[in-house]
Amino acid sequence: MHLKVASIADATARIKAIELVDPTGSALPAFTAGAHLDIDLPAIGDDEARSYSLLNDPRETHRYVIAVQREENSRGGSEWIHAHLKAGDVLESSEPLNNFALNEAGEHHLLIAGGIGVTPILAMARRLSAMQTPFHIHYCARNRDMAAFVDLFESEFPDRFTLHLDGGDPARGLNVAQLLQERPSGGHTYVCGPAGLIRAVRETTSHWPKGSVHYELFRGAEDETAPRNTDAPFDIFLQRSGKQFTVPADKSILDVLKAEGFRIKTLCREGVCGTCRTVVVSGGVDHRDDVLTDEERETEMQICVSRALPGQTLVLDL
Template sequence: MDLKVSQIDQVAPRIRQIELVAADGGALPAFTAGAHIDLTLGNEETRSYSLLNDPAETHRYVLGVLRETESLGGSAYVHDVLKAGDVLKSSSPINQFPLYEAGDYNILIAGGIGVTPLVSMAHRLKALGKEYTLHYCARSREDAAVLDELEKIHGPRIKAHFDGGDPSRGADLKAILEKRPPAGHVYVCGPLGFIKAVNAAGAHWPRGTIHYELFKGSPADLTPDNNDEPFDVVLKKSGKTYTIPVGKSILAVLKAEGYKIKTLCTAGTCGTCRVTYLSGIVDHRDDVLDDDEKGEVLQVCVSRAMPGETLVLDL
């Protein structure tokens, strides 16, 4: 569908809030709390963005977009080029991070821009009359883009935690998750390390009660493993060879060289960036390919070559 940018607000130094309406002025498809849309930007990049407004609204979708420090094109486009009046292609809302509405007690934990799907969840939980608390973890109040509005709507149910850039001064996740109320659910969204920390702090919660989603559009820079090494990829069609350094993905290197590869999550979880390979042993680091597929394709946003291997890609 076509969506028109009706408003853009700079809500934090690195966060823009984008309001979209139907280009034909009609009602939009309804969405449920936690949903996202896949938006094709004017530079032909497709990115997933969580919807942060009240799911009861059908006249608009609202997104929050962080300017990534090493953007692969998505967030830089939204911050530097996108303007009110632009029309973008979008998918209908998709929900891979649903709210279990039967849950009586809900703890929402946001790391930075990961707050966006949790804002729509808080709206819904308020409408349902459920118990909920939203813990909003950010570097500072200035960086917590939607905090003022959340506090206005939800009052003391919002708990802000500011770490000043030092994670050791962040929220006490163990204390937050210490009690396990019956029919309790936890929802967490943020960077991978943050999600892992919440899962570790809630290890005593029953299986299936901690729900999480990685925030979208994170850069394709990788946290290196201790034994990572640089390796070469050879592109079969051009015969060109590129060296992939430690800490960079194949995707980041090829994009910088001008290759167009479709991406969404850039975290190995959506399957979009798969590329066929012809030789070499791959260190698969994705969460989507099954064993058969791993013999033929790799996800270039996360996967690497095994030490000493060169990968020949069908590109």
């Protein structure tokens, strides 16, 4: 569908809040808290959509509001939006999609956000507040200037909001282990932010019942999954097509296959959406995704981020 940019405002020096409306002035399709839009940005010469969470109150039907952080390692999307997008422009977008939904049957909700991961958390807090369901928000950021929407949180949820500023040292920030040691009765936890925060929450809550911990990696975490300078080249053999390639140290399997003309469906390229899931016939995998379960990792991998373990050749079902 088409969405017109109604306004753009600075939420911080690096984050812009963008209000989108229907170009004809009609009501927009409804969305639920935690939902996102997949927006096409053809101007950057890339045919892949970018996902942006909706942060406004899900009761609103006259607009969607997203926030975009300018990323140092941007694949072009956030940089283009910051430099070129203006009020009146029309974007092509999916309807709202939700992989990070609230469990509205929950009796208590802990909402944990890191950095730009705060956007879906704001919509969730607004929904829970409207439902009069108990919740508390923990928002982790380096300093107040880098934390978006703090004034909104403080005015809308004064008793249900705690800001954790660590000055760049996570050891001085939110004590995840202490916060999540005990599960409140009927409690659910939602975490959206960088991979390190999500890992800490998942590890601490490993004894919580299945389905009570919900997480979404924010889209700016490219540095967590990009090739590392300790990476080495490795070989892949494609069983069905009978082809063999070497994956250089600074490229992913996906990069190599796309360059060789393979058509592979991708979305996030960060190991979080699951779209590029591929069956591994043999070989040891260095899994770097945030989507596969331990059981799935025995036979599958996300080829946008994961690599071969040192000295291994991967045989893939492609």
